Each structure stands twice: as structure tokens, then as C-alpha cells.
Amino acid sequence: MRFVLFLFWIGCVSSLQASDSIIVRKDPRLDLLTAKQAQINKRSAMMTSSGQYKGYRIQVISTTNREQAFAIKTELLSRFPDQKSYTSYQSPLFKVRIGNFLKKEDAEQFRKTLSRFYPKGVYVVEDVIEYTLTEEEELLQ
Numbered sequence: 293m294r295f296v297l298f299l300f301w302i303g304c305v306s307s308l309q310a311s312d313s314i315i316v317r318k319d320p321r322l323d324l325l326t327a328k329q330a331q332i333n334k335r336s337a338m339m340t341s342s343g344q345y346k347g348y349r350i351q352v353i354s355t356t357n358r359e360q361a362f363a364i365k366t367e368l369l370s371r372f373p374d375q376k377s378y379t380s381y382q383s384p385l386f387k388v389r390i391g392n393f394l395k396k397e398d399a400e401q402f403r404k405t406l407s408r409f410y411p412k413g414v415y416v417v418e419d420v421i422e423y424t425l426t427e428e429e430e431l432l433q
Contacts, residue, residue, distance in 0.1 A: 340420055347421035348399035349378070349389040350406055352414055361386035364410075371409065375402075376422065392421040 339345055353364050361379055365388050368377040377390040390406070393399040399416045406414050 344420045345394070345423040347419065347423065348393040348396050348416050349391050349419045349421065350399060350403045350414060351417045352377075352388045352390060352406065352410055354385050354387045354413070356384050356386070358386055361388050364388045367409075389417065389419065392423060394421070394423065 352368065353361060355361055365377050365379050368375070368388070368390050372390065375391050377388060380387050380389070391399060391402055393402070396416060403414055403416055
């Protein structure tokens with residue numbers, strides 16, 4: 293930020309008029325630099341220290357029964373082939389989650405769809421997700 297302010301100060305041409313007003317002319321490249329830095333900051337806020345994205349998934353079941361967890365995962369894969377499902381083990385529980393959502397609203401929307409098939413215990417959880425940048429996002433890098 294100090295570097296940007298220094299560039300701003302260097303790029304400014306100031307003149308003092310009789311009415312004690314200052315006219316500042318800045319280099320238009322500063323606006324591009326500021327916009328690019330804002331994009332970098334926004335993307336950094338979405339990422340973990342390991343470079344993965346923060347997001348949301350829907351937890352469908354948490355059980356001690358391994359077979360039940362894998363049966364639910366198989367059901368999810370057949371009912372929702374466009375969504376990835378995940379099984380994790382945190383002793384003594386097997387957890388089955390589905391989806392990769394950047395926004396909580398999107399995850400909530402999908403949770404409502406899942407609630408028709410699994411009426412109990414389906415909720416949105418924060419998780420590290422798989423996410424690939426869109427073409428537009430890649431151009432901004």
C-alpha cells in the first residue's frame with residue numbers, strides 16, 4: 293500500500309493557485325494498478341494458506357457405520373452426477389459431504405434439494421473445496 297501511495301505522490305503534479313486550492317493530476321495507470329491489487333486481495337481472502345479455496349459443502353451424514361457412509365455416497369453419485377461427493381474419516385465418524393460451493397447461498401439452495409431425499413441431518417458446512425478459475429478470472433491474474 294505504501295508503494296501505491298508513493299507512486300501516487302510521484303505521479304501527481306500539483307499546483308497552488310491564488311485561492312489556496314490544489315489541482316492534482318494522476319497517472320491513469322494508477323487506477324489499473326489499484327484494480328489489479330483489489331482483485332488479488334479478493335482472491336487471497338478466498339484462499340487458505342496452502343493455496344486451496346475456502347468454501348462450503350453439504351454434509352449428508354455423519355456415522356460410525358462405514359458401509360452406510362459408502363452406500364449414501366453411492367446414492368449421491370447416482371442422483372447428482374454433476375456434483376462431487378466426498379467421504380472423510382474423523383475417528384470414530386465417517387462423514388459424507390457433497391458439492392464445491394464458493395457462496396453459502398448456493399450451498400443452501402442445493403441443501404434444499406437434498407432435503408427432499410434426506411430429510412434429517414443435512415446441513416451446510418465450511419470446508420476446503422475444489423475450485424478452478426473461470427476464463428475471466430484467469431485473465432485478471
